[in-house]
Amino acid sequence: MTNYEKWDHEFRTNNLFAFNKNDKALLYLKVKAICRKTLITDFLKENNLTLKSKKEKEQFPELYALFEDKPELKPQLDRFLRDEKNEWYSRMKNKGKEEKGVDVDKVITALRKINVYEWGGDHNNSLDQYLVKRYVKDISDYDTLRKKAIEIQANAWNFVQTSWYNNWTSYLIESIFKKHERVLSAIGEIKGVDFFIDNYPIDLKVTYFPNEFMEKKLKDKIGNKELAWLKKEAKKVNISPDKGLSDAEQLTFLKEELENHGHSNIIKVLTKHKQKIIDKACKHPKELMKWLYENQSARLFGAENRLFLVLVDTKDMKQSWKMKRAFTLIEPTVKNYLDSFNAHSLKKIKFTFNQKEYTSLSDIIFITK
Numbered sequence: 001m002t003n004y005e006k007w008d009h010e011f012r013t014n015n016l017f018a019f020n021k022n023d024k025a026l027l028y029l030k031v032k033a034i035c036r037k038t039l040i041t042d043f044l045k046e047n048n049l050t051l052k053s054k055k056e057k058e059q060f061p062e063l064y065a066l067f068e069d070k071p072e073l074k075p076q077l078d079r080f081l082r083d084e085k086n087e088w089y090s091r092m093k094n095k096g097k098e099e100k101g102v103d104v105d106k107v108i109t110a111l112r113k114i115n116v117y118e119w120g121g122d123h124n125n126s127l128d129q130y131l132v133k134r135y136v137k138d139i140s141d142y143d144t145l146r147k148k149a150i151e152i153q154a155n156a157w158n159f160v161q162t163s164w165y166n167n168w169t170s171y172l173i174e175s176i177f178k179k180h181e182r183v184l185s186a187i188g189e190i191k192g193v194d195f196f197i198d199n200y201p202i203d204l205k206v207t208y209f210p211n212e213f214m215e216k217k218l219k220d221k222i223g224n225k226e227l228a229w230l231k232k233e234a235k236k237v238n239i240s241p242d243k244g245l246s247d248a249e250q251l252t253f254l255k256e257e258l259e260n261h262g263h264s265n266i267i268k269v270l271t272k273h274k275q276k277i278i279d280k281a282c283k284h285p286k287e288l289m290k291w292l293y294e295n296q297s298a299r300l301f302g303a304e305n306r307l308f309l310v311l312v313d314t315k316d317m318k319q320s321w322k323m324k325r326a327f328t329l330i331e332p333t334v335k336n337y338l339d340s341f342n343a344h345s346l347k348k349i350k351f352t353f354n355q356k357e358y359t360s361l362s363d364i365i366f367i368t369k
Contacts, residue, residue, distance in 0.1 A: 004028065004064045016192060016304040017359045019201055027067055029193055029201055030077055033186045035060045039086060047076050078184060086187050087178075089171060104175075107168050108327070114165050117321040120158030127159045169324035170206050173309065176331050177204065180338045192304035197341055200361065203304045205292070208320040209278060209312045213291050217277040226270065230254045233266045271314075278312055278368070285364040286347055293351040293360065303358040305346065309334075312368045323369060330367055337365050 001009075007028035010018050019025040034043050040059055044050065049066070053059045067073055084090055089102045120127060135152060139145045174194055178185045184196040193201045215225050222229050227250060231241050239257045241250055258266050281288045292308060309330070311323040323329065337345075346361035 002061070002065075003068065004061045008061075014303050014358075016201070016302075017361070020305070020361060024068075026196075026199055026201070027074070028064060029186070029190060029196075030081065031060065031064045031067060033081060033189045033193075034077070034086075035063070036189055038091070039187070039189070042086070043077075043080050046080065047073070049073075081184050081187055084178075087185060088187065088189075102171075104172070108172070108325070111165060111169060111325045114161065114325075116158065117162055117165070118158040119162055120155035127156065131155070165321075165324070170204075172327060173206055173324070173330060173334075174204055176327070176334050177338070180335065182338055182341060192302045197307075197338065200346060201305055203302060203306045204309065205306050206309045206311070206324065207292070209281070209310055209317060210288075210292070210295070211317070212295065213281075213288060214274065214277060214317070218273060221273050221277070222270075227251055227254075230258075230266075230270070234258060237261065237263050237266075239263075274317070275314055278314060278366075281364075282366050282368075285366075286349065289347065289349050289362045289364060290351050293349060293358070293362070294353060296353075298354070301353060303353075303360055305361040307346075308362065308364045310364055310366050312366060314368055320369075323367060326367070326369070329369070333365060333367055 003024045007019070007025050010016070010025070011028065011032075019029060034040055035056060037056060040056070040063070051059050051062050051066075053062050067077065080086060092102060120130075131152065135145060135148060139148070177183050177197075178195055182198055184199075186193045186195055186201075192203050194204045195202055218224075218226055218229070224232065227247055230251065231254065234241065234254050234257065237258070239254065239261065242253055245253055255267055258264065288310075289306075289308065293303075293306070296302070311320045311326075313320040313323060346363050349360050349362045351358055351360070
């Protein structure tokens with residue numbers, strides 16, 4: 001078995017922990033990053049190299065072998081990965097225009113216009129399954145279905161708008177990392193690797209403090225989930241829930257009613273408990289890292305090294321989504337993290353997913369408001 005075959009097998013079997021601190025494995029990932037038609041063509045042209053193979057599938061192992069035989073070429077690969085013009089967003093052609101690339105200032109301005117963060121689907125963000133379940137299979141009368149047209153259109157728009165917001169905020173946050181001298185981009189071409197920090201392959205995950213994790217910890221502290229506890233406390237001061245509301249609406253309603261009737265002390269008790277849970281997670285993040293690995297979507301499962309950027313609006317956690325565009329808050333925190341990054345920054349995480357054991361390296365950067 002060649003080195004290429006060995007690391008190709010490890011990559012395909014999701015054994016990405018084996019890629020840490022191994023030069024041959026690292027080379028596999030870096031070469032994989034440029035093994036797309038336009039990228040590999042440009043790299044070969046820039047460095048006056050030729051390959052016998054014409055098919056991309058065959059060029060990958062041939063190029064890997066070339067780097068093994070001529071290690072002096074490796075700095076040229078790093079330079080290519082570091083060159084911003086090779087990023088996918090630099091190569092992207094604006095529709096109807098000649099120039100390539102993304103107008104960052106225009107994107108940032110547009111992101112500030114988003115006032116609603118709703119998926120328009122179910123909690124798994126699967127719009128097609130949601131539409132089939134809610135409208136296609138549940139409604140047999142066509143006239144009834146036609147009356148739902150505006151509702152369906154709104155669901156589709158919310159899904160597209162929120163997906164667009166997530167895509168471009170993630171791109172801009174990733175760009176902040178890639179500006180740093182210790183970061184080498186994977187130029188958007190490897191599943192599970194966005195960039196390398198000091199040659200550690202990293203998948204960046206921008207997320208929010210998970211509500212399910214918070215609920216679990218709240219139950220340990222106050223004996224109930226947030227809504228059940230609020231209902232109980234509200235009942236003590238003669239405030240009744242509105243049974244016509246959803247759980248999310250009920251939470252907002254009860255908090256408003258408690259505030260309106262001078263019982264803000266109850267809300268403060270809840271807020272203090274939440275803050276303590278967040279503070280503990282910041283000081284001892286390994287439990288949350290493990291939870292994030294074990295509770296990821298099965299469809300998007302990965303066991304790669306992950307750096308979680310967790311955004312928390314401690315005053316109103318439901319508004320944490322707005323922090324994805326708080327670049328002036330995010331950038332200095334990311335810079336400080338990368339400046340102080342060392343061999344101990346990433347922690348070993350052992351976790352179970354679908355009854356199988358995995359090991360990864362991970363860390364969390366908390367951005368709190």
